[in-house]
Structures are given as structure tokens and as C-alpha cells.
Amino acid sequence: MTAVSANSDALDPIAKHARYVDPSHVKLLGILGYGRVYTRAQGVWLWDQKGNRYLDLLAGFGSMNIGHNHPKLVAKLNQFLGSEPPNLCLFGISPYAGDLGERLAKLAGEPLQHTIYTTSGAEAVEAALKLARIATGRPEFIHAKGGFHGLTLGALSVMGNPRTRKLVEPLMPGCHEIPFGDLPSLERELARKKAAAFLVEPIQCEGGIALPPPGYLKAAAELCRRAGTLLLLDEVQVGIGRTGNMFAFQAEGFVPDVLILAKAIGGGLVPIGAAMTSAEVFERAYGSLDTYGVNASTFAGNAMACAAAMATLDILEEEGLLANAAARGEQLLQGLARELASHPMVRAVRGRGLIVGIELGPTDKGILNRLAPWLVSKASRSMFGHLAALRLLERGFVTLPTGHEGNVVRIEPPLTISESEVASVVQAVGAVLADYQSLAPMIKDTTWRIGQQFRSGWSID
């Protein structure tokens, strides 16, 4: 064990992070060459400690919908703090929680009336799972392969990817995975009448920006209704305007039994999560005083988080950011599709609004793709996605492959992005991918970069 030295102030931020926070994280950034120390953020821009500027295409994995440190949000929070509010009001009523609850209920529409507050997305998922068990009296859950719902033990139990799940098993029993977008599998699981809920994302983000077939969610909601199972919709990453609607379900012609939100509601500055449901479901679960307090958490619904959320919703409305997400999303999708149409290793460009994925892998173009598609697929998953993201970083664009599908590069900027900034993203992606028309330059570049990082002692800029 490393002793805590008296003069640790002398350590730079990277060494301090490695010593006191997460050495593995620092090591990984060093191996891959992603390492930067970011020191400033404003709007769509990030700056590192050397003064380099980057266009943020990750946006805190969908948290910075109004951009970094939006001046109106900062002003509202300063004003809020200056008013000496009781931030935690656990023994009484905070007007802030009710104001935000009313606003969210109006935005989500009937019958989603009640909001259970949390401080993260995973906790909001936990709240939804508990609500479903108590309301239905059933023990089991159905979830989709490829899904991501957070990293608490309950959320991991319904994680659609074995890697993180396996490390901490045994998890919650009775969680059944079905293919995403497949109604017959859902119908078969529902027929057992054991499932309290079906938990699903409208667009699987970490699952590779995967969109279900048109009409899937509406049909799934109807199947769930008939089976007495609740549909829990996880909009933690795509909610709050990202798809061009305030909530993604609003473009699908149905309303979920529970709507799960987090990330962007707090404007990227204040943590907050929410599970919204109808008066009927809320009453079934929590109508009796015996169930009071089952969702309590010290900072859930704190006044500052609610004030930040109200200001964030104001900004989204005042600045027409939903319309901008739809228009810039279309520009991005069409621009990338045009730019990458004949690329031999781009399988698809897909998304909705400002959540867009570029899937890399074998196509029907070129001899290698035809002779050894498995090799191209393996190389795309293990290195091409990261190589593309790294090359974009070097050109001043921050992005990453999706969590479960390493061959899908995501483009997920703040909703404030402008037309010319989107054009610059399309141009940069086109230029980077143009260098990798086959496996040879991809393998050469990856090996060279790892070698360079090794020679520099896995350095971070």
C-alpha cells in the first residue's frame, strides 16, 4: 500500500488522481492515449490544461443538453444560493419539489403525475423496479439484451451485457433477458405472468445507438398492459430533448407506466434523477402508510437540484433546443450518411435527433470483407472504434465508442450545437475515416500509437 505523503500537494492532477482516486482509470487513459486534463467548459466547448479547445460530442453521456455552464443556469443557481434556501427539508414540505413535479407532469402529460426523486439514473431505475414489484406483487423482471441501466446491484441485474454483471454475481434472481425489438420473445415471457415489469430504453445508447423497429414500443406497452406487467421506460440518456421531443416516448404514440429520467434534467451541474408514474400505479404501490419512506434518500428532491432542473427546462424552452436537436440531428445524420456512403468499413449511420452512432465493421465492399468478415468485425470492435475516437480527439472533437459495442462511435453533443459546428463534425469524421479504408492502416496506426504511449511511459498530456 502506498503511504499518504505529507507533501502530496506537490503532485500534479494526474498523479493525484492515480494515487487517491482511480489508478486503473489513469492507466487506461495512458495506454489508449485519451489522457487529457480538462480544466474549463463552456457551451459545446471543453479546454484542456494546455489551452487546447475541443468540441464536446459526448456531453457527459447525454447530460449537458443545454451545454456546459449555461450562463442562465449559473445565474439562477447563484440567485438561488443567495436566497438562503433550506436545501434539505426532510421533515416538511419543500416548495421546490412540488414546483418541479408539476412542471414534469405537464411536460410528460397524463397520466404521469407523480415524481419519485433520486440523485442518479441508476437510483431512478432502482426506484422504478421497486415500485413495479410493490404495485404488481410480482417478483420478476424482463429486460432487453444490450440494455444499460446503471451500475447499482439492482440495475446490474437487468444489464443487457454480461461483462460488468458477471464480476458481482449473484444478482437479483428472476431477471429475464430478451432480444431488443423482438415482440414474440416479450409475449412469451409475459405469458408466464411472473413479471412485475419490462424495463427498456427507447434507443439503446450503450448498446450501440440501437433503434427498435417502428411501432415496437407501442406494441410492447399494449402487450404489457394485457399481461398486467408495467412498462418501465429508461430515458436517462435520451430524455430531456435529445431526440427532438422532450421525451422520446412522445414520438411513439404511447405512454409508459414509469418514465425514468436523470442526467440532463440538472443542467449538467446538479445531480438529479426521477421516476415518474401515474396516480393509479403510485397509489397501488405507495398508497398505504406502511410503505412510506421506501424511496427516501437524503438528497433526493433537494431544493438546489429542483431549482437547477426548473432553470434547465426554462432554457430548453426559451432557446428552442428541442427544435434545434431535431434540425441539427437531421443535418448530422444526413451529412454523415452522405460522407460515409461508400466507405468499405462503415456498416450504418443511425440515430434520432442528437444521438447518432456510426457502426464500423465488415460491409459487402472489398475482398477482405468478403473473405474474412469475422476478422474485420473483431478488429472494428477491439480497435477501430477507439482509433477513430482518438483521431477525432487529436483534431479537437471529444467522443468515445458506446459502452457495450466498441465498434459504434457515438456523436452526442449539447443540443445548443450550431449548423457550422455540425458541418465541422461531419467533415472531421469523414477525413478521419477516409484514412482507414482497409485493415492494414488501422492495425499499423493502432500499433504505432500503443508503442508511442509505451515509449512515453503511458503518458497523459
Ligand SMILES: Cc1ncc(COP(=O)(O)O)c(C=O)c1O
Ligand atoms: C440509459 C441509462 N440508464 C441509466 C443510466 C445510469 O445513470 P447514472 O450514471 O446517473 O447512474 C445511464 C447512464 O449512462 C444510462 O445511459
